[in-house]
Amino acid sequence: MDGALVRPPGTRAGLSVEGVSVAYPNGHLALRDASFSLQPGTVCGLVGVNGSGKSTLFKAIMGLVRPSAGQVRIGGEKVQAALKRNLVAYVPQAEEVDWSFPVGVRDVVMMGRYGHMNMLRIPRAADRQAVDAALARVGMLDLAERQIGELSGGQRKRVFLARALAQGGELLLLDEPFTGVDVTTEDAIVELLTQLRDEGRIILVSTHNLGSVPTFCDHVVLVNRTVLAAGPTPEVFTGPNLLRAFGGALRQHSLPEQAKAHAPLEAGHVVVLSDDERPLVMAPDGRVLGRLTQDL
Amino acid sequence: MSELLIPFEYDYMLRAMGIAGLVGAVAGLLSCYVVLKGWSLMGDALSHAIVPGVVLAWLGGIPFAIGAFASGMLAALAMAGLRGRTPIREDAVIGVVFTGFFGLGLFLLSLFPSNVRLQTIIFGNVLGIADADIIQMAIIACVVALALGIWGRDLMLSLFDPVQLVAAGGNPGHMRILLLMLLAATAVAGLQAVGAVLVIGMLVTPGATAYLLADRFGRMAAIATFIGASTGLVGAYASYFLDGSTGGSIVALQAAIFVAVLVFAPKHGIRATRRAAAKAVGTPA
Ligand SMILES: Nc1ncnc2c1ncn2[C@@H]1O[C@H](COP(=O)(O)OP(=O)(O)OP(=O)(O)O)[C@@H](O)[C@H]1O
Numbered sequence: 001m002d003g004a005l006v007r008p009p010g011t012r013a014g015l016s017v018e019g020v021s022v023a024y025p026n027g028h029l030a031l032r033d034a035s036f037s038l039q040p041g042t043v044c045g046l047v048g049v050n051g052s053g054k055s056t057l058f059k060a061i062m063g064l065v066r067p068s069a070g071q072v073r074i075g076g077e078k079v080q081a082a083l084k085r086n087l088v089a090y091v092p093q094a095e096e097v098d099w100s101f102p103v104g105v106r107d108v109v110m111m112g113r114y115g116h117m118n119m120l121r122i123p124r125a126a127d128r129q130a131v132d133a134a135l136a137r138v139g140m141l142d143l144a145e146r147q148i149g150e151l152s153g154g155q156r157k158r159v160f161l162a163r164a165l166a167q168g169g170e171l172l173l174l175d176e177p178f179t180g181v182d183v184t185t186e187d188a189i190v191e192l193l194t195q196l197r198d199e200g201r202i203i204l205v206s207t208h209n210l211g212s213v214p215t216f217c218d219h220v221v222l223v224n225r226t227v228l229a230a231g232p233t234p235e236v237f238t239g240p241n242l243l244r245a246f247g248g249a250l251r252q253h254s255l256p257e258q259a260k261a262h263a264p265l266e267a268g269h270v271v272v273l274s275d276d277e278r279p280l281v282m283a284p285d286g287r288v289l290g291r292l293t294q295d296l
Numbered sequence: 297m298s299e300l301l302i303p304f305e306y307d308y309m310l311r312a313m314g315i316a317g318l319v320g321a322v323a324g325l326l327s328c329y330v331v332l333k334g335w336s337l338m339g340d341a342l343s344h345a346i347v348p349g350v351v352l353a354w355l356g357g358i359p360f361a362i363g364a365f366a367s368g369m370l371a372a373l374a375m376a377g378l379r380g381r382t383p384i385r386e387d388a389v390i391g392v393v394f395t396g397f398f399g400l401g402l403f404l405l406s407l408f409p410s411n412v413r414l415q416t417i418i419f420g421n422v423l424g425i426a427d428a429d430i431i432q433m434a435i436i437a438c439v440v441a442l443a444l445g446i447w448g449r450d451l452m453l454s455l456f457d458p459v460q461l462v463a464a465g466g467n468p469g470h471m472r473i474l475l476l477m478l479l480a481a482t483a484v485a486g487l488q489a490v491g492a493v494l495v496i497g498m499l500v501t502p503g504a505t506a507y508l509l510a511d512r513f514g515r516m517a518a519i520a521t522f523i524g525a526s527t528g529l530v531g532a533y534a535s536y537f538l539d540g541s542t543g544g545s546i547v548a549l550q551a552a553i554f555v556a557v558l559v560f561a562p563k564h565g566i567r568a569t570r571r572a573a574a575k576a577v578g579t580p581a
């Protein structure tokens with residue numbers, strides 16, 4: 001059996017980011033002294049304004065940028081060692097992929113298995129099975145022979161999710177998986193992430209859909225050039241914290257009087273916070289009530 | 297009729313066709329990576345930058361392939377160094393370095409105008425290559441093919457999605473260096489078949505042609521290798537009758553195939569895309 005997919009409990013890999021600072025070559029300090037840690041079996045939302053350092057944090061976790069201070073530990077190991085053990089899977093942003101590249105859906109998912117293969121990267125039966133299973137899980141088995149450019153936006157997302165599944169990492173990184181995806185696909189992705197969490201993996205998702213965060217994230221990390229707050233969603237994902245993370249960048253609407261009359265809420269102002277498509281609705285005391293499913 | 301068979305009666309012609317086919321095949325295979333990486337200009341630069349190394353190696357009495365390779369790597373280093381340290385754009389950096397190296401090479405060459413072997417290597421005449429040089433070319437071609445056999449999939453992944461290569465425990469930086477080295481090595485071998493000016497054709501055209509014909513990397517690589525091998529063979533054969541530039545016939549042949557494919561390719565050709573567009577809007581083609 002495949003070692004990466006079935007790991008005995010107790011050897012699961014936690015993620016800890018300890019005092020990480022990242023400076024880019026142009027001198028820009030993108031992150032300062034960022035710290036948080038996550039236990040196995042967590043879906044964690046990474047939330048912050050554009051340019052707050054979400055992608056930079058992902059890069060630091062994958063060892064793509066070298067922190068000028070601090071360290072990242074995955075399952076107690078250094079990043080390089082964790083990568084060698086195939087512990088980290090990632091789903092790229094759609095804009096980063098060359099969709100005209102001559103590869104098929106199945107080829108892309110097979111790339112998730114490279115780390116399990118020998119140096120020549122010749123797939124074995126176990127690799128083919130893992131690829132088929134991953135494709136079936138995201139419902140893309142029928143389209144497995146397509147060239148990747150011949151897919152819709154939502155299908156493209158699924159292919160790369162399937163690649164991460166086929167790899168079977170303990171830590172899954174998704175950089176804005178919901179941009180340009182309709183509600184059905186978003187719900188399907190969330191459903192899949194929840195299953196993966198239940199299998200004991202750590203899923204770190206950056207997103208601008210504030211309204212969706214409380215519906216599927218157990219933990220939240222708020223970033224703005226450092227980690228402002230991190231912890232369980234009810235404790236961290238609160239009005240005051242969000243205002244601190246987003247400052248003026250957040251669109252804030254108070255509901256008009258007549259809407260308030262219909263709303264099943266106590267007196268006071270209902271606050272709708274929106275960074276992107278899915279606004280977040282908060283009670284006057286800063287409690288998160290849920291999300292708007294349609295525009296008023 | 298039997299006139300057409302004459303080239304096959306000469307040992308030197310058989311050797312020339314064999315080596316041109318082999319080098320064509322390897323260059324064709326490598327051209328897929330060059331095209332997908334977007335490194336055509338880089339390939340051109342490297343193939344010109346190896347020229348001074350050839351002359352210096354001859355002066356020093358070492359195998360020319362070693363000198364050529366070292367000179368190519370030096371140029372690659374110079375380009376990388378300049379790009380990181382100056383605000384000049386990459387294409388200008390490449391242009392400056394490669395013309396600098398090529399100019400130096402031509403200057404050195406002009407100091408030894410009567411050396412036939414040097415002239416043959418640099419301007420390419422597969423019919424006139426010394427046996428020792430044919431062996432060097434064959435070794436280089438085999439080493440490049442072997443390297444692609446071992447690291448080809450990682451190299452492909454580094455072009456498509458370098459971060460996934462990192463996730464698989466690999467190193468995209470190493471793949472970049474590998475591709476540079478393979479480019480320089482293949483340029484050295486191709487130099488003698490088609491000459492420094494035309495070697496870039498062998499390193500780009502088969503891959504570009506195959507890209508139009510295939511939606512999968514494996515098929516693209518197979519087609520490009522076949523185009524490279526067959527045009528190398530046929531080009532060397534034809535140059536017996538044309539009594540001249542092997543390079544010209546090989547690269548012109550490749551260009552002719554490219555144009556034919558551009559027009560007639562079943563899926564990505566000009567005719568096919570027009571027909572598909574017309575069908576999509578419901579008017580007869
Ligand atoms: N390669 C780079 N070189 C220099 N600065 C960079 C580089 N990449 C990012 N930055 C800077 O670092 C900061 C953080 O960028 P990052 O991409 O991590 O933001 P982000 O939170 O992912 O934003 P977004 O929501 O827009 O994706 C930004 O100010 C950005 O300009």
Ligand SMILES: [Mg+2]
Pocket residue numbers: 054055056175
């Ligand atoms: Mg980002």
